[in-house]
Amino acid sequence: MITDASPAAQPELEPLSETSEEQLLEIAMGPQHPSTHGVFRMNVVLDGEHVVRLKPVFGYLHRNHEKIAESETYLGSMPYTDRLDYMCPITNNWAYALAVEKLAGIQVPERAEYLRVIVGELTRLQNHACLIGFLMQDMGSSGTPLMYAFREREKILDLFESLTGARMMCNYMRFGGCRVDMPAGWLEQAQNVVREFPRFLDEYENLLVSNEILMERTQGVGVLSKELAINAGMSGPMARASGVNYDIRKVDKYSIYERFAFRVPLGAHGDVYDRYMIRFLEMRESLKILNEAMRDIPAGPIVDPKMRIRGFRPKPGEAYGRIESPKGELGFYLISNGSLNPYRYRVRPPSLINLTVLEDLCIGQNVADVVAILGSVDIVLGEVDR
């Protein structure tokens, strides 16, 4: 026994009791936790194994994107948008290009629209493939499913590299079109990838969809009700898994999406399993769009011939351009005062808004489920923190 000179100074510790409900423990999950998809921190208050409160802490990857963009030329921000949601750079380019085109009233040639749809849907494929791989990884199935997903992703990234020059930081869209046309043989290569892709989906569904462990871990976990999904401003697969029929490709009919026959898959329960399955279904719909777009792509210019690269000054005004990015509604809000750089530049990132309901989803769940729920929200910290 340790003898103390002043025993009165020591506060008496409460005895640990297994029944006490006051024994709360606050732990910080992240920012170095491997399951937090980057540098995201959750301050979780636990009662035993159950989550009582959860406070997300953002900002570890803040790069001042919006303010930098206000001191860059309009084109100068294009490569920076690649770095927002680095899993799908092309859709970021697209949303930004769309906002600037709205602001300046630029028309996009037919072929460029088709090219945009093709690369955009390929981006959706690789993002969703990655997501289901990561979700499996988060739930402890280490390695195999993620590597299968990455194998397919790599084929699509190879397509991006031979088209745009970079696997991930594509910098592909330009105001009024695309930067380069597809090189010889690219379309056949892409068609091959798209033709082979359903095989991967079938294999993956075989591998995990009816897996008892997966169902046990995901069904009824992290339920997002339809009302909350609408009230909290959810978008993308997150909202659709809760049964909200909201797809900007259908609502806004931007670009040429009204030409393609595709359906919007909806979930019924809004749990992790629905969010997981909806990605499979969306990939199958994307394949339909891709097949049609690759069949119909016309010849012609890929960029508005009136557009010049340097000295681009849109007339004063404001515009909000939004697209259905793989993660949800990605919007760019721009105000121009007629100078070379935007007066105000604002990003509406889907990841950040979808993350706001995290506490509602996690309360009452186990710590291990928090990881699965976070994985199903599909966040990329480059976009959350900007």
Place this chain on the structure above:
Amino acid sequence: MVGEGILKGLVETARNFFGSYVGKDRLTTVQYPEERLPQIEAARSFPFLVYDGPDWDKGMRCVACQICEKECPPKCILIKKSADKKPDAVGKPQFYPAVFNIDISVCMSCQICVEVCPFDAIKMDVDYDLSTDDRFGDLLLDKERLAKSNEYYNAIHPTEAAAVDAHFAEERAKAEAKAKAATEAKAAAEAKVAPAAQEQPVGGETQ
């Protein structure tokens, strides 16, 4: 049946495992330093400066117009214009960069410098084994280290380089034709002026 899904998954894993001994599509790993993927033509890493002919300093296409320096989003290019001029690829006297530095630890490989360059002087390299233990010196490329020959450019981006060369050949032919026309016109003018000049003093004498 409980466990059916797990068994199905295991069968799929086994198919991939044994399939990797037979088919190439299930074995996609490349043993990197020993084995390398074929270079993709459109790939890009960091910018370099193109020069024509054997001497990198004389044949440099860059005319120090500083457009890329201005347009570079992360501002990683530093150019100092020369005081004197020297003939460029077409033969016109132009400025040249006295200093041309690119800090590739800042560069983000966006290739906006390539797009804005009106002289086809700066292009993207495809080199990727660039790691170094000298963080500051080795990543700050000067003019000499940036200079690469047109033959190298043709080797890494054949389609693009062929178009650039064709454009230059056209420009040069145009410039030559113009120069030829100019000398002819000059000669003709001189021929015209010469008799007039001869006549004038004669006329002057007659006055």
